[in-house]
Amino acid sequence: MRAVVYDGQGITLGAAPEPVPGDGQALVDVRAVSLNFTDVAHLDPATPPGTVLGLDAAGVVRRAAADGSGPQAGARVVTFGWGRGAWAEVRAADTEHLAVLPDGVGFAEAAALPAAGVTALRALRQLGPVVGRRVLVTGASGGVGRFAVQLAALAGAYVVAAVGSPERGAGLRELGAREVVADLPDVTAPVFGVLENVGGALLGEAFALLEPGGSLQSIGAASGQPSTLDLESARRAGGGKRVEVFMVGTPDTGFGPDLAHLTALLADGRLDPQIGWRGPWERVREAADALLGRRVAGKAVLDVTAGE
Structure with a gap:
């Protein structure tokens, strides 16, 4: 073959x-x-x-x-x-x-759908209930990022989509993003959760945007650069923030039910x-x-x- x-x-x-x-x-x-x-x-x-x-x-x-x-x-x-x-x-x-x-x-x-869609779905679940809460998606123009924007919006979140350039942000508002930014300093209010796909210096910048009690899911490192965190600044800001190294699962974690859920959303026209x-x-x-x-x-x- x-x-x-x-x-x-x-x-x-x-x-x-x-x-x-x-x-x-x-x-x-x-x-x-x-x-x-x-x-x-x-x-x-x-x-x-x-x-x-x-x-x-x-x-x-x-x-x-x-x-x-x-x-x-x-x-x-x-x-x-x-x-x-x-x-x-x-x-x-x-x-x-x-x-x-x-x-x-x-x-x-x-x-x-499989790798990117299920990754976005399971990472979003790790944040907990997001209805009415601000969720930042970095690397939002990529495969995982575009699914994450849509699924977070469907879950009721106020989605902030971060991209590498203004051109990369095209179409993200139509997918459910309420804000699209090319630089994280343009995010002017804290966020409850971060779905982080880029790594490097951006991970530390995104972590600093978390509100107390919020969490960051480190999904990937598309930048290829190591990440550092200013934990002392986080303590002075109130602490209680979490960084989790996200893993989509293990070989015995079946993808079937989540794939069925995502394909149903496709069939209903609720997921692109x-x-x-x-x-x-x-x-x-x-x-x-x-x-x-x-x-x-x-x-x-x-x-x-x-x-x-």
Whole structure:
């Protein structure tokens, strides 16, 4: 089968053997996949050449799981996998990490959801009830950030979206942001919670904006820079602030229920997948370069086309 693999230096569209599913895995014919920043920015040089990459994929169940779990053959599904393997014509998907697609939800839209959408959803939950409270989302123009803005607004929060430049803020008010800022000094009132995607110096600036009792979820470090905190200033300001290193889960934390929730929001028109780049998977390197170059507003999605 064709697949996007690691070739020893980077990613390429090549060939790989079809996966052999375990008892709790469905065999899925993949129709669309999405790229996450971590998929292309943090490739381990020790990864064996020929490894099939990717976390997120949507398609049609070819063969149901042998243990009877999950949907039957012919079901349209969205899938996630901790161990890569998504960017291929066929995927063996753990049934606890997939959800059946509602009518009207396309494969490309669904493929944009798993890693970014579930990350945003679970990080928001860590803040606690946010109705009527100010929530700051940094890196709001990215994949996780655009989902976080929408989900926080749906939860009743007053959303402040922080972006790297005014141009990157385009469309965020339409997604539910009440304020869009390119510099954190432009945030003039404290916030109850922060969904922080950038790291580096920005994390410390965002932490300083927390009100007493507020919390910051450190989701990622897209800046690639180490973060520092001025804890003494925080004590003088009243203390009681929290920083949590957010983890979306562990391999035994099923994505299925959250994916079902997110796809239902898509079907109802209450969530937009924010696909900022889409093309055939033959253009995977172009998509990866655009993502790394911060030229994608939201998600990059590849349509999987059958080949020899």
